[in-house]
Amino acid sequence: MGMEPLSKDQNSLVARLEALLFVYGDLLLAKKAADVLGVKKDEVETAAASLCEQLEQRASGLTLLSHDGSFQLVTRSEHANLLQTVLKQEMNESLTPASLETLAIITYAAPVSRAEIDYIRGVNSSYTVRALALRGLINREQDSQRANAYIYSPSADLIRSLGVARVEELPDYNRLREVASKIKQPSVVEPVSEQSTSANAVAGS
Template sequence: MQQLNTRHPCSERNLCMEEQELQFIQSKIEALLFAYGEALDAKRIADAVGISEADARRACDALAQKYERDASQGLCMVRHDDAYQLGTKSEHYALIDACIKQDFQQDLSRASLEALSIVLYRAPISRAEIDAIRGVNSSFIVRNLLLRGLVERVPDTKGHHIFLYKPTIALLQLLGISSRESLPDFDTLKKRCDMLFEQNAESENDIVQTTAPVQFRYGGIYGASEQNQDGKIT
């Protein structure tokens, strides 16, 4: 005998809507964590997405389970205390490590020089502020600079799980200066960075090109660089 469906149609529709809403919230959180590139606590996630902290935690935990179950996903959810961050699964470590090491054998790109210039002239500065000045996501570039030992991050005393970036002593030594104030046109270019941040600049054309006539290779100075007539680093 065929069993009757005892569920009320309205209940099924409500359940379907709840599942769709949860998936949409997870999609928002996934995009937020990917774009931010660093750990965000439940409160900041909740405020950004427009949900409660409890719902933010549930959605993040559901995402973590989704990544863990799905072998086709290369990501994982990293949780520390009440903060969440996207990471990569351990089985892909060798692939990522080889790619990063290969990148270290090359000179810094123009984008990396831009980010490094901003850190030098406006430190201490958050990753979000670097993004605002450059007008694009800088998470991978900042991570590259960290791994090269050119910048370091320190906790922001004003916010939990927020970090600020500043140049390392090794970078100042490579540039041959004793302090950031010795950089060319320091006051002028620092004010320019401040203005670009306030305007939430969206164009790379307004970015400080470089801090000093140097290029870097992993582990030290590669050699002096010059600017051509277009103002590009060669």
């Protein structure tokens, strides 16, 4: 990827951002990084993109995780095995089929409500969703559209556990994202099959 050569100032901003992320360790909001570095948020975003590319170019053992407006300096997935032996970190406990499909829905359709998850799975998913939230694999927030409702999205921990640095790197992301976008309006379901010619496709109660 040929990017324009960086000016000295930009270069130092990239370096400063890298240093900041290194020391900080945790997921850092672009806004917060901007405050610390004394620049605008979009400058941080540009610097982050440059940092990511620089790491790529010199085949660094690190890469930049980018999730939900935050950044984090992380190791590359190919080193996970090597580092496991050093860290003796517990292997991720396996996931049940129910939690996997729920996780898939949340990951690709985020932000998604429990009603939407239940709609696709045909069963009450409250237990599964709660278990996933307890394991820190999904984030839960209040739905700004509806009172007393929550919406769910994948957590940065989940993305890291799957070995990718951003959700877009997940398999078949764009197509599944498109598929998932149709769940949003279960009341105006578009006919998918060739046979369904009926004009009024309205989901049942």
